[in-house]
Amino acid sequence: MRLGVLFSGGKDSSFACWKAMGREEVACLITVLPRNPESYLFHTPNIHLAALQADAAGLPLVSAESAGVEEEEVADLSRALSLAVREHGIEGVVTGAIRSVYQAARVQRVCHALGLWCFNPLWQRDEEEYLEEVVSSGFRFLVSGVSAASLGEAWLGREMDREALDELKALARRNRMNPAGEGGEYETFVLDAPFFRKRIEILKASREYRGDHGMYRIDDARLEAK
Amino acid sequence: MILVLDLSYRPGSLSADEFVAPVECIVREEGQTPQIRHYTGVAREDLEAADGAILCGTALKDTGYLDGLESFGWLTSFPHPVLGICAGMQAIARIFGGTVQEGVSIGMAEVEVTGEDPLFAGRNRFTAYELHGLSVVPPASFRVLAVSPSGVQAIRHREMPVYGVLFHPEVRNEWLVRRFLSLCRQKGSGHNRRDEEGKRGI
Secondary structure: OEEEEEOOOOHHHHHHHHHHHOOOEEEEEEEEEEOOOOOOOOOOOOHHHHHHHHHHHOOOEEEEEEOOOOOHHHHHHHHHHHHHHHHHOOOEEEOOOOOOHHHHHHHHHHHHHHOOEEEOOOOOOOHHHHHHHHHHOOOEEEEEEEEOOOOOHHHOOOEOOHHHHHHHHHHHHHHOOOOOOOOOOEEEEEEEOOOOOEEEEEEEEEEEEEOOEEEEEEEEEEEEEO | OEEEEEOOOOOOOHHHHHHOHHHHHHHHHOOOOEEEEEHHHOOHHHHHHOOEEEEOOOOOOOOHHHHOHHHHHHHHOOOOOEEEEOHHHHHHHHHOOOEEEEEEEEEEEEEEEOOOOHHHOOOOEEEEEEEEEEEEEOOOOEEEEEEEOOEEEEEEEOOOOEEEEOOOOOOOOHHHHHHHHHHHHOOOOOOOHHHHHHHOOO
16 A cells, blocks of 8 residues: 655654554655644644655655644645645555544544545554654654753753653653653654664754743754765 | 454554554553454454454444455354444444444544443443444344444443444543453353353353
């Protein structure tokens, strides 16, 4: 089955892509670029680098813009998936949804309307166990956005290695935070994955932090050999 | 051992992660041993060793199990509790003489409990995740236990501990799967046909 992966460049959609590659044919990555940074459905930090990540993976990228207005996002998603059907003949869509019924139900409805299969290979995973698997499978990712009081500025740009993962799990338990960050507590950017042919090297980045919110903006990056 | 059946389009599909693994996880958390099988590959030894069976859901577009109903013939003589989830409920309904019809519902919905049964004891209403493209018209041998605005949400055979739920209890309603597993453990409670038959000296 030819599939398109809804891709944000973060750990969840990247890991879902890898899971899908093991069982079906991933024909393309699909990115919706929200103009509104507070998008309800779509991950935003560094989404402009999804094209570089697609190059790293050797996969074509289909992208469509969205105004990022709550219910219009569904129509924007539908346009992006229709484009992937036309350009790459996909028969189904893969998402990195774990527990978000809001996100999963909307993608399911769009897929149903378009006659597409919908797969959520991370659905209902235990978050701690899942994070362990992501890190131990060779994914390298950093924290590209924070939006929780318990995650301060020091987390911005921090790579999720073993030490950071243990710290995050402890923080999540103490603060009753979703350790996978699916509630928007933090966002991630994948630098390398088992299916990447090249890895991403960050050349220039900047941090913005205000209140409990912060963003690690990657201003310049390039591919390097693995 | 609890037999956990994958009803998706092929063994080891991408859907198994989504519909089978969460159920498998609940079975393990309850201290029971799950035995995962694709519905086309259930052996007699699997049925003999099982204390109960759960038939899992499938992707919305995946209805291939309805073309392979001969694989579910064992349901009419299985002596332990059975829980069919979504696709599993549809297969159960068809095997016992009911029908399925087009009926799409995606998202959270209010479920109202309308029939008394230990599976729903103490629950009058709850919200549940629906993800189905087909709805069920239950066979005459089943009672309706719960409904939602989209139709029948839970059924039970009038004499056998065979249940079907159209919503997905593995999403936000794990309690239902846990209760079902406790029914599987209650030997001699009337939820286990083999015990009942033993009492009657059959």
